[in-house]
Amino acid sequence: MKKKTSIFNNSLIWFGAGVSIAEILTGTYLAPLGFGKGILAILVGHVIGCILLFLAGLMGGRTGKSSMETAGISFGRLGAAFFAIVNVLQLVGWTGIMIYDGALAAENIWNIGSWIWSVVIGVLILVWILIGIENLGKVNVVAMALLFGLTVVLSIVIFKDGGAAAEVSDELSFGAGVELSVAMPLSWFPLISDYTREAEKPFGATFASAATYGVVSTWMFIIGMSAAIMLGTGDIAEIMVKAGLGVVGLLIIVFSTVTTTFLDAFSAGVSAESIHRKLKTKPVAILVTVIGTLGAVFLAMDDITDFLYLIGSVFAPMIAVMIADYYILKNDSTGRKLDWVSALIWLAGFGLYRWLLHVDTPVGSTLPDMLITMVLTVVVKTVLRKAKSKM
Numbered sequence: 001m002k003k004k005t006s007i008f009n010n011s012l013i014w015f016g017a018g019v020s021i022a023e024i025l026t027g028t029y030l031a032p033l034g035f036g037k038g039i040l041a042i043l044v045g046h047v048i049g050c051i052l053l054f055l056a057g058l059m060g061g062r063t064g065k066s067s068m069e070t071a072g073i074s075f076g077r078l079g080a081a082f083f084a085i086v087n088v089l090q091l092v093g094w095t096g097i098m099i100y101d102g103a104l105a106a107e108n109i110w111n112i113g114s115w116i117w118s119v120v121i122g123v124l125i126l127v128w129i130l131i132g133i134e135n136l137g138k139v140n141v142v143a144m145a146l147l148f149g150l151t152v153v154l155s156i157v158i159f160k161d162g163g164a165a166a167e168v169s170d171e172l173s174f175g176a177g178v179e180l181s182v183a184m185p186l187s188w189f190p191l192i193s194d195y196t197r198e199a200e201k202p203f204g205a206t207f208a209s210a211a212t213y214g215v216v217s218t219w220m221f222i223i224g225m226s227a228a229i230m231l232g233t234g235d236i237a238e239i240m241v242k243a244g245l246g247v248v249g250l251l252i253i254v255f256s257t258v259t260t261t262f263l264d265a266f267s268a269g270v271s272a273e274s275i276h277r278k279l280k281t282k283p284v285a286i287l288v289t290v291i292g293t294l295g296a297v298f299l300a301m302d303d304i305t306d307f308l309y310l311i312g313s314v315f316a317p318m319i320a321v322m323i324a325d326y327y328i329l330k331n332d333s334t335g336r337k338l339d340w341v342s343a344l345i346w347l348a349g350f351g352l353y354r355w356l357l358h359v360d361t362p363v364g365s366t367l368p369d370m371l372i373t374m375v376l377t378v379v380v381k382t383v384l385r386k387a388k389s390k391m
Helices: 007-018 023-026 031-063 072-110 114-131 138-161 174-187 202-230 234-242 245-277 280-299 307-330 341-355 366-390
Strands: none
Touching: 023 072, 023 114, 023 174, 023 202, 023 245, 023 341, 031 174, 031 202, 031 307, 031 341, 031 366, 072 245, 072 280, 072 307, 072 341, 114 245, 114 280, 114 366, 138 202, 138 245, 174 202, 174 307, 174 366, 245 280, 307 341, 341 366
């Protein structure tokens, strides 16, 4: 019998996901809003994102299915396979981006060659993968305790010794700030069920996962934004150096990159397994880590905002259709080859999201897109169901 994960273990996993260089870096982009509006945008975005993250994860917790397997509930086997392929590709990208950012930041603190840092981080991720999600409990307790202590030190130093607010010339609307804050929880939608499906208590573990991630991610965003405002830089390594955190900063960078990127690589393996049963989680996760490491060594991956928006445009309408089907309509297309109605609604939601990126709304693009897509799903499928019953 497969070992189930506890609420505590799930919380540790998502604490590690939240403590991330990418989260701090994205937080720096909100500096033009200033403290008041910036913190409000972060809070609004994370509340929206984490409620939706909870709903996505609960599907996997209750059904025992991985994230991409739950996609079959709405889209059928071919639809689930399509999203699984897209998910593997985006997770390869995330793995490379995370290793690249971590290596670059580590290199700016200790100059031994960014490619060496990429390899070091890649090797540590492989160690996490080989230990396995079921056996990471004690390792994660030590790693998360270390990260917690280090990030507390970082927070204290920034807020205690930070200087006056820096002049900022770039413009950012409040809605765009909310969207950036939603984008990070949204990037975990295609992963969360890979972990909640193994939970002893699905509801409790999913709630703890979403809540822990939400609190920690908010904290990271505020650290990044505050550092950019008070220290006048959006560079992670420079933030660490200006805060006087040499070795401590290096440890934060390396371990936070490993604990977050491990989830990307591992979930790529889970998604690959849902595409074809001959593909196994650990070997694929190892391959994804190797590819990501090579990408970090040889490619430049400096700006992730367009990547975040691309993920949002694919997975926000996907999850919206799934939430409407699972929680409202009680539909299940798992046994079907392809649910064309769901596929066409998703395509409409995808186009709507891309259009909304050019419209300045107070709550960003994700929430309007998902609400409209959910309403469209309920209305269209209810009408079709009634029409079919009259035939």
